[in-house]
Amino acid sequence: MTGGRDGLVELRDIEIFLTLAEELHFGRTAERLHVSQARVSQSIKQQERRIGGALFERTSRSVRLTPLGERLRDRLRAGYGEIMSGLDEAAAAARGHAGVLTVGTMATLYKSIAAVIDLFRQRHPQCELRLREILPTDPLGALRAGTVDVGLLWLPVREPDLAVGPVVHTEELVLAVAADHELADRGKVEMEVLGDYPVVYPAGPIPDYMWEQHTPAVTPTGRPIRRALVVATLEEALMGIAGGSVISPIGSGVAATRQRGDLTFLPITGGPVLRYAPVWRSGGETPLVRAFVQAAADARGTG
Template sequence: MELRDIEIFLTLADELHFGRTAERLNVSQARVSQAIAKQERRMGTVLFERTSRQVSLTPVGARLRDDLRQGYELIQSGLALASRSTSTPNGVLTLATMGAVGHHMRPVVDAFVARHPTCSVEPREFHFSDPFGRLRRGEVDVQVTWLPVSEPDVRVGPRVLTEGRVLAVPSSHPLATEGEVSIEVLGDEMVFDIGAEAPGYWEQAMLPRRTPAGRPVIRGHGVRTFHEVLTRVAAGDGVTPLNAHVCRYYTMPGVTYVPITDVPDTEWALIWLAERETPEIRAFADTARSLGPRAF
């Protein structure tokens, strides 16, 4: 069945009227009748019951409608995306970040809009407990995430930010008076469980399962958002490594941040779904790449 014939069939299945179908598709009514008759001959069965007063789907026609609709919509979506992929950046780009990271993306956003005046950027937020969910649900176009990212459907773009790390501890904790700490201290403490949505390798980059000496790092209370983390730390329920920008943006009674000296810097990069790459995403990534990574 040719794509145009599928379109005629599905439109008639919606309208149940040959004249309205022809008008909607800008073809002659004879063309609609010919297309349906051709498919009925090919299938050896009737798809529509016609009377002088009404048109209705037969059971076979209804089943064919349901089977064809999903495939047709996927084809149309793919064609639209292919068309966009060769066009000039134009429209709204949604950018997801975690908390204050969005503020530090301002230079990239401003440069992107200056280069592409017909584009705009809408901010969104995501949580570490579900690092790729909003991308995969199509709620955002691109996001800024700490590395590494190793997802088969996700494309990793340019690095945009770098920073050190700190250990968040209760202010009453003995470590709160230290000038710095080693990541090895996690072997003596309770940390938090961020849930099953975050891949193990990605969580491991920030919150290891074992210390460098091989001691297990025990998980305790579950947390799903950054403010839940701070509340738990202030209550004395555990400690956790965090990115160092929290010292600048997030002060909370009962929480002290101590620099961690023996971990690599966190690198933040742009990521997006490979199958949903658009001219806007490519242009935004090119802008970020030209500016290079910046320290918090």
Template sequence: MEQRDIEIFLTLAEELHFGRAAARLNVSTARVSQTIRRLERRIGTRLFDRTSRRVVLTPVGARLEQDLRPAYEQIRRAVERAIAAGRGMEGVLRVGFVGTAVGGFLHRVAADFRREHPACRVEIHEARYSDFLDLLRSGERDMMLVPVPVREPDMVCGPVLFAEPSVLAVPAGHPFARRASVTLEDFARDKVLRPAGLPGYMDESLVPARTPAGRPIERGPTFATVQEMLALIGAGQGVFPVPAHAGTYDVRPDIAYVPIVDGLPRERRLVWRAAAENNRVRAFDEAARAFVAAHPDPLLGARPPR
């Protein structure tokens, strides 16, 4: 028996309808009928009882289906594993992130990715502002979801997946905490914290060196992680612009979040080392873009209304 003959027989055994089986296999109904008749001639008995109203397996057909299906599924899985290996879709993909809610976003993308590529395991790990480039360059991470533009000659920066407004995180007792909003001009009135280890252009994408009117923005202590940043703000050591979702995910009694009316949107994109780009990396980037396109709020993972 040819593999295609087995596939047609097993599909008809599931559907018990020649038209549905043909549509599922993308062949003609005549091809299904001819294949079944040929199998029946070879075996020497009917495999299906057919009337104008229904199609049912005969006892011999039912036994053949029971014997064939496990072996067929084993062969199919073996071929799929071989294809995955040949395309570089087997193994582990290690994806990092900087932030809080974006970790959940990556786990939801990974779930979609694994449904399409079950031979590839995805590991999600948090990273620090200070070391995400080192993790990529050392090969400890294959990809990274970051809140800053990356213009490094050895890195590939994917398109912006989504953006959200920034809010200013301030101590709960700060004068700004009683205001409905602040502007970039207000940044000159306090110390603004600094992420540790970022190249200058990345740092300035988060906090400009000067206000729109040209006043210098004084920088405060550095931090390596989001939790370090929040602890410094809560202790009154400075302020820092954060993504708007922080008002939901990083609620603390010692911190207030104030909308910034004139800019600093926080954009998220995937980044990977150019020399390490492979099919797994490209497929995960495509899965992330597809997830964003299908969800009005990528961080919450809400499905669009139908």
């Protein structure tokens, strides 16, 4: 693509020709390409001399393609697009932004982080982004096993082998009770009510301090909250709640997707708020991981 002396055309000259063919205005073409109008004119004249024919018809009022220019535009446009795509892919690979990135999060959170996913994909089209579900009862296992590169998890995460990025989403908790539970007719409840009824507890290896953010061990006045039903999945928890044996705080996003006749969701006055952030292995930070964390920060800042 280099070296006018050899009769070849510079890539920049092709770009000038295609831009002028689209804009049909020397001034706008120069402005769009951040070059002088004289540079645009000089480039077109050089190409016309090389080809031996006029590519544009110019008058004081208009610029339009000649039939020869139209044919050249049609032939060059597809090839130019392929060249630029190839260069972009090579640059992305050199920066480490090509490949596969696996992101894991709770199943109900996908829609809430759509802006993050969309921004990352827009910025890094050469990267294949894979999404995997993380169970709330075992939020760190997939990260440590290497099956997930980045997890979007609720905070806090205080693990020496894991790094934590910026908050990308917040979610209020509501209280899930059976539809015929004595609390079901209340318009809202206080956190203190958790001291009066048994609650669910996760069977998985979630750290106690993380679960405390979701369901504390004591009420605001210090009364113990009784754990009565051990569950491994969200569906197990909902079945136990619907049966009336337990109640439980539930993310408002979960409640929005689990409307059913045997459950009631009550707002909790002054209840916990879950804050979600990207989490990754400190020793597994790659350019793609850094790019995703940056997209998360930027999407949050504009959302």
